[in-house]
Amino acid sequence: DGGITQSPKYLFRKEGQNVTLSCEQNLNHDAMYWYRQDPGQGLRLIYYSQIVNDFQKGDIAEGYSVSREKKESFPLTVTSAQKNPTAFYLCASSIFWENTEAFFGQGTRLTVV
Amino acid sequence: AQSVAQPEDQVNVAEGNPLTVKCTYSVSGNPYLFWYVQYPNRGLQFLLKYITGDNLVKGSYGFEAEFNKSQTSFHLKKPSALVSDSALYFCAVNSGNTGKLIFGQGTTLQVKP
Numbered sequence: 403d404g405g406i407t408q409s410p411k412y413l414f415r416k417e418g419q420n421v422t423l424s425c426e427q428n429l430n431h432d433a434m435y436w437y438r439q440d441p442g443q444g445l446r447l448i449y450y451s452q453i454v455n456d457f458q459k460g461d462i463a464e465g466y467s468v469s470r471e472k473k474e475s476f477p478l479t480v481t482s483a484q485k486n487p488t489a490f491y492l493c494a495s496s497i498f499w500e501n502t503e504a505f506f507g508q509g510t511r512l513t514v515v
Numbered sequence: 516a517q518s519v520a521q522p523e524d525q526v527n528v529a530e531g532n533p534l535t536v537k538c539t540y541s542v543s544g545n546p547y548l549f550w551y552v553q554y555p556n557r558g559l560q561f562l563l564k565y566i567t568g569d570n571l572v573k574g575s576y577g578f579e580a581e582f583n584k585s586q587t588s589f590h591l592k593k594p595s596a597l598v599s600d601s602a603l604y605f606c607a608v609n610s611g612n613t614g615k616l617i618f619g620q621g622t623t624l625q626v627k628p
Contacts, residue, residue: 408558435616442524444605444620445559460615492558496616501547501566501609504616506558 405429408493408507414515415480415487423478423510425493432497434476435504438462439490448491451476480512488514517542519608521619528596528626536591536622538606548589549607550580553621559605565589576600596626 406427415421425434433452437445447460451470465484470476476495480487490511494504518541528534540546547566551559563574570582580591589606606619 437618442620444521445618447615447617450615458615490556494559494616501564503549503561503564504559504607505561506551508558509556511556 406493406495406505406507408491408510410510411508413510413512415512416515418482420479420481421512423480423491423493423512425476425478425507426474427476427495427505428474429495429497429505430473431495431505432473433495433504434470435494435496436460436466436468436476436478437492437494439492439509445492448478487512517608517615517617519606519617519619521604521606521622523622524620525623525625528624530598530626530628531595534591534593534596534600534624534626536604536606536624538589538591538619540587540589540606540608542608546587546589547609548580548582549609549616550574550578550589550591551605551607551618553603553605562591562604596624598626598628600624601626 409424435450436448446462448466449468451457467479492509493507496502496504520539549564550562553559563572565572565582573579603621605621609616
């Protein structure tokens with residue numbers, strides 16, 4: 403059963419903590435993306451990766467870090483430097499990043515407590 | 516810079532009436548355009564895309580979109596709206612020059628019985 407899986411679905415973080423959001427895909431896709439969704443602001447690109455061991459900053463990369471050690475996995479770490487991390491985080495993947503549609507995970511809702 | 520604009524935060528239509536959700540874009544190369552739908556607390560689902568060729572693109576659930584190069588627009592349409600079409604709709608663009616998939620702010624579609 404192919405797809406893209408994000409975990410956990412809900413995550414709570416204390417002030418000053420780093421947390422890591424998991425994203426795994428078994429679609430054999432080359433490109434993977436992380437987006438942040440806030441009410442009224444749509445989706446904003448945090449990081450994206452076109453191939454293994456390579457990734458680029460998106461529009462709001464500050465306070466976040468990623469790795470792409472395997473084709474299937476693109477974890478996102480929300481560091482303590484991210485001052486307002488409460489949001490809905492979406493991971494996506496696609497075959498060729500130009501003209502094919504992206505497939506999305508079900509999202510992780512991160513809340514700072 | 517690559518960008519997408521959805522000028523309406525919300526669109527309200529009566530069930531059975533035609534609907535249009537507007538999208539305009541700005542890219543430096545050839546645009547690859549996409550429409551996605553999001554239901555509450557879920558990931559995005561792909562509806563349709565324009566790559567090249569016929570300006571009228573047909574997609575899932577009876578949706579279609581019209582590409583207009585001179586107006587740099589890619590409006591989503593449906594001849595007869597259903598209450599179940601009520602959701603958040605996103606337009607996205609990938610110019611291929613940057614590898615970035617950029618989304619608009621989103622438009623909430625409300626279809627009333």
